[in-house]
Amino acid sequence: MILTSMSTVGITALVPPELIFACGHMPLDVNNHVPSSAEHPVSKLCAWTATWREMLLQKRLQVDSLVVVAGGDCHNALADGQRVALGGIPAHFFFYPFDGDTDYMEAQMQRLVLHLGGEVDKAKFREVGLAKELGMRLEQMRIEGRISGADAFRILISFSDLCGDIPAFMEQLVPEKRHEEAKFRVGLIGVPPIYKDFHEVAESFGMHIAYDELPYEFLRLGGNSMAELAKSYAGYTFARSLGYRLDFLERELARRRVDGVIHYTQFACHHLLEDDVLRRRLDYPVLTVQGDMPGSTPEQVKLRLEAFSEMLGRAP
Numbered sequence: 474m475i476l477t478s479m480s481t482v483g484i485t486a487l488v489p490p491e492l493i494f495a496c497g498h499m500p501l502d503v504n505n506h507v508p509s510s511a512e513h514p515v516s517k518l519c520a521w522t523a524t525w526r527e528m529l530l531q532k533r534l535q536v537d538s539l540v541v542v543a544g545g546d547c548h549n550a551l552a553d554g555q556r557v558a559l560g561g562i563p564a565h566f567f568f569y570p571f572d573g574d575t576d577y578m579e580a581q582m583q584r585l586v587l588h589l590g591g592e593v594d595k596a597k598f599r600e601v602g603l604a605k606e607l608g609m610r611l612e613q614m615r616i617e618g619r620i621s622g623a624d625a626f627r628i629l630i631s632f633s634d635l636c637g638d639i640p641a642f643m644e645q646l647v648p649e650k651r652h653e654e655a656k657f658r659v660g661l662i663g664v665p666p667i668y669k670d671f672h673e674v675a676e677s678f679g680m681h682i683a684y685d686e687l688p689y690e691f692l693r694l695g696g697n698s699m700a701e702l703a704k705s706y707a708g709y710t711f712a713r714s715l716g717y718r719l720d721f722l723e724r725e726l727a728r729r730r731v732d733g734v735i736h737y738t739q740f741a742c743h744h745l746l747e748d749d750v751l752r753r754r755l756d757y758p759v760l761t762v763q764g765d766m767p768g769s770t771p772e773q774v775k776l777r778l779e780a781f782s783e784m785l786g787r788a789p
């Protein structure tokens with residue numbers, strides 16, 4: 474199916490928003506509606522994909538088309554994306570190159586452009602690029618501890634779709650809260666927590682989240698031409714080998730001078746299998762947390778965060 478008029482294009486993971494805007498449509502990251510959802514899917518593995526699947530099928534989330542990231546970072550999305558397609562919502566399947574091949578990436582982007590109508594307004598690349606430059610300034614403020622991790626996360630996570638409206642989104646790129654002095658700096662790696670208040674809870678125990686692994690990918694990738702975009706997005710760490718991702722992670726954690734690492738994992742997510750490898754390779758105290766259903770951070774997770782903060786206080 475080819476989209477002909479302005480449409481809302483759902484995305485199930487990172488899909489270059491530059492392309493969707495440039496083809497005259499509005500991206501909508503379906504994941505951003507999961508943490509506050511009251512949905513209770515009956516058939517589920519990962520609650521992220523099962524929740525957006527049900528929201529789409531029950532029309533509680535409206536899209537004209539769904540771009541499913543089928544090759545790259547999530548196999549559950551591939552299965553649930555097909556269920557959405559069978560339910561009558563047009564779907565396009567988008568693949569990242571595991572080996573970082575930029576020609577493959579560009580070919581995938583060209584296929585996506587065809588699905589999106591085929592006309593590309595390259596001025597939109599620059600518009601998204603300007604928003605990302607602003608976002609990078611805020612990210613630097615977070616690294617320097619001048620804005621809270623919760624504030625930075627709220628902004629970064631929306632760079633996947635820029636809330637479907639670039640000018641309105643840019644007006645929001647002003648942090649509201651001043652950061653209170655935290656005792657420890659931590660990096661949050663893995664998929665984003667499904668709990669809507671996770672960052673605030675970590676901060677309440679004296680931990681400044683100085684790095685959000687996946688949302689930072691939304692911000693740092695981009696470009697002003699198809700070739701630049703292909704080169705940049707071919708380096709999307711979650712779609713590459715674990716070794717590639719670990720090299721990148723080590724550099725970012727060192728640059729942000731973290732005292733410890735929280736590895737968030739999701740029930741029934743294959744990334745959980747990476748936990749041992751990450752723990753062995755990263756030279757930091759690591760807390761592994763596993764979540765399941767969306768909502769507020771459960772009490773047992775709060776207790777573990779509190780204990781981790783106390784442990785960081787005892788570390789030499």
Ligand code: SF4
Nearest residue numbers: 519521547549739742
């Ligand atoms: S948590 Fe894992 S299984 Fe769930 S959507 Fe993310 S990558 Fe896919």
